[in-house]
Amino acid sequence: MKAPVSPPLRDPLDHLLGYQLRRASMHTLTGLNEAFEGLGVRLTEAIILRFVEANPGCNQAEIGRALGVTRTNMVPVVAGLVDAGLVRREVADGRTHALHLTPDGVALHGRIDAATRAHEEHFFGDIDAAERAVLMQLCQRIRDRPLK
Amino acid sequence: MKAPVSPPLRDPLDHLLGYQLRRASMHTLTGLNEAFEGLGVRLTEAIILRFVEANPGCNQAEIGRALGVTRTNMVPVVAGLVDAGLVRREVADGRTHALHLTPDGVALHGRIDAATRAHEEHFFGDIDAAERAVLMQLCQRIRDRPLK
């Protein structure tokens, strides 16, 4: 069999850091999605479960702000988690709903956390600590840059 | 006025490299999209224009492979670029269409390239060369990691 038919197409974006960042991020996300598929949750749902676990009693607008997701987009996801019996809404304020994990939610969170640790280990485990620190620090510097 | 009402919500994902990578990538992409908005092109379209410029005569299936996009999803985007008079299809093969930039496409590509350079300079300009090299190399290592 011939080598994959792809004539070596020149990639005019290879030298762009923003592009490399995106491709690397997408690649790890693909892996994480696969890992979560076996747990029956989407990535978005898993992230929200983690937030609720770390911040019991928070409301969905707060989570949205922390994630850079609008309130509106939080609605169907949280509703799905409630329907699935993973999250419980506790009327706190007449206006806000305090979110908590149900026992099922706690159990699933444990498995999500294990899968997440395994994923990090798989993708970043053999990068030495100094380089990992540089990567982490650069990502945060980039995030802090104003948009324009 | 009070400080932004956000009670300091604990972020349980801060220590995850994959998460930081995603957030940093999303942030720079937001900036790039804004820059391209003024040029009247979407990010996807700009990327394709760059590929055609760098690989005159290539077909859309090749670009799709290089980008990780299916042939099917390339169709409407390339059709839009042709309709906009930026790309020209040249029947090469009876089966494949060789893509080239039109004069308008060349002109727009110049502005896209300038905007892209400015974007890179803005987001990564004050990161010193050694750290930039580490970031670039780590991104490529991460991309090369098998998924599972």
Added chain:
DNA sequence: CCCGATTGGTATATTGATTACCATTTGTTT
């Protein structure tokens, strides 16, 4: 010549995100 592989294309469904709008409640201001 035949058949598998490749290309462009159509149609469709789904996911994520964005926008506009509504009702209720809170909390500050006057």
Added chain:
DNA sequence: AAACAAATGGTAATCAATATACCAATCGGG
């Protein structure tokens, strides 16, 4: 106390990107 701006949860419409299944035409190797 009344008025009003802001915040929360929610609904609905829309759009971009992606994914799947399928079709027609062409190319190329056995």
